[in-house]
Amino acid sequence: MAQADRTSDALQAASGAAQPASMKLCSVVYRSRAMVNLSDYELYELVQAAQSRNAAESITGLMLYDDGRFYQWLEGPVENVYRLMRSIRTDRRHTDIEILSDKPALQRQFGDWKMRLATRGTRSIHSFNNVVVPSTAALNDLRQHPERTPGLLAELSPAPIAKACEEPSNSPLKGPAGSILKDILVTAVLPELLSRHPTETRKNPWPIDQRARALADLLIGSDTSAAIELLRTLQDSEGAIRHLYESLIEPTARRLGDLWGADLCSELDVTLGLGQLHRAIRLLNEEIEQPTIPKGLFLPAVLIVPEPGEAHMLNSVLDSDALGSIGWDPLTEFPASDEALQDLIAGTWFDALDLSLSPAFRRENWLPRVTKTIALARHASRNPALVVVVGGRIFTEDASARTRVGADGVSPTALSTAHVIRDEINKKKAD
Ligand SMILES: Cc1cc2nc3c(=O)[nH]c(=O)nc-3n(C[C@H](O)[C@H](O)[C@H](O)COP(=O)(O)O)c2cc1C
Structure with a gap:
């Protein structure tokens, strides 16, 4: 038998x-x-x-x-x-x-x-x-x-x-346990990564979803210095921190949203985690020299804002850095209301508006609100051909969201924002 x-x-x-x-x-x-x-x-x-x-x-x-x-x-x-x-x-x-x-x-x-x-x-x-x-x-x-x-x-x-009295075994590390994952990363994973020759690291990288998971756990946990340490180590092995936007930072933001969706952390945890990511990126980017751009080159004037009321500003921060890194000089603001955004956009000529929602939460029910923001911004703009590019989790996961809010383009990752803005400006010029 x-x-x-x-x-x-x-x-x-x-x-x-x-x-x-x-x-x-x-x-x-x-x-x-x-x-x-x-x-x-x-x-x-x-x-x-x-x-x-x-x-x-x-x-x-x-x-x-x-x-x-x-x-x-x-x-x-x-x-x-x-x-x-x-x-x-x-x-x-x-x-x-x-x-x-x-x-x-x-x-x-x-x-x-x-x-x-x-x-x-x-x-x-x-x-x-x-x-x-x-x-x-x-x-x-x-x-x-x-x-x-x-x-x-x-x-x-x-x-x-x-x-x-135990936490579920797959819960993110919180409280005293926050330092636990720090320990394993700092004493085992990081030395292991550091000891590898750079070419070997590239050949056998730490899989994206696993490192995003580990980083999200650290951000939710109590010891965020370990998160910065992990980012710094990966930056050392893979170059500038912005090389990690698509392969680590943006997946980590989504992972934070997933943890919240699975009821494994609070909304505040996600907001604080994203804030820590923001802080770490600023810190690491400060160590990089910005490029000098030849004079006379046309660089679009871009206003970067999160949707008014959106507490998650990471997309704006990443876009701002990504554009800055190629010599653009975007204006990044955090208007508290549609009216404040209208004032901003009415005061100066902008070729493009970069508007983002949370990189962690889907915010599906915010779409009507974004639609209104875009319509008001277009109305207030000095530029009748204002290009509006949107970013955020919902826009990368739902292809119909862009048209529903009346935007011209979607930037799926901060690294593609410049490209998308240029394309959309050229399309409008050709029309
Ligand atoms: C000692 C040992 C214990 C393992 N225990 C598990 C386990 O509990 N669960 C599991 O999914 N995989 C475990 N694995 C990994 C599995 O052997 C296997 O790689 C994995 O389940 C993927 O299976 P697949 O290649 O057939 O998809 C273990 C591997 C070793 C060497």
Whole structure:
């Protein structure tokens, strides 16, 4: 009989009731040998990736790594656990897989742990939120008596009282835990990145979504100096901070919005996080010399503003810097109302208005308001052919939003703003 069939029969017998196959739980415990000794960073990456798949597949458990050996407890719906085991068996990071226990389960041993890591504490890993620290005695016992693995791992599972006061395991790091991710980044990830040769870093970059996730967690957490440190390190390895706008800063802003959307942080957290990003960018940009532009070159006069009332000004700040970096001299303002914007635009000739909404939140319900702002701005402008370019999360995610608000163009990233403005001005000239 196939393993999965045996498992479901046993479970049904144990529960005494017929259950749908998808509800049947099992637990599998195995040990294996790592092909090479994993660095803190590699372990961090492995656990991060495991957690996101496990969350999607309702799998929970614990992975213990010690002395080049993995010991893992996996639990969840039978089919999902076996499917994952098939992936794990073919993973080249380890070998010599020995199944130590494989049985049906009536309930989970590890609650909502999407996959915590248990390891002898090197400093960085030791303080990482998802890490459990076993005693040296337990680790020695494990090495000498691998058959005791299931019992030893179960002893590391969450105690009922502790569990009640825990944060969800995939929540962003907050409060005292804010410094935890700082620790892993500062003591493990950053030195690792710094130690790599620049060309090697380019060949094997830290994947965009993972670094945006890490940066967003740092910004939501209490220790934002680590966020600046991370940005500075990436800047050192990848050049000017603006090279990171599209590949890190803008994805991080969206990630902050996603955390809020998933109820993992407050609106204030997002606003403060974006403010910290803004501060870090200003700081790092100050270290770069601005270019000098040959005289006589036509540079459009651009007014950059966030939509009046928009607390998230990051897009305006990025656009302003991106245009400044190529020698344009935009005026960046933060008008509090449509009237204040009208006064601004009526007072001076502008070729283009760059108007933005939040890079983090979609702000779908703000579109009528933006429509009104644009109509009033056009009406007040000295330039009857004023070009209006919009930016913000909603405009990059919904292609129809631009026409709905009556704008001429959308700038999907700060780095394309100049190009979009020039194109739109040329189109109007040609009309
Ligand atoms: C020791 C060890 C434990 C792992 N544990 C998990 C896990 O709990 N969840 C998970 O999704 N992947 C885990 N992985 C990674 C999987 O082997 C695999 O790379 C990943 O699930 C992607 O599977 P796929 O390539 O079949 O899509 C683990 C890898 C190793 C080496």
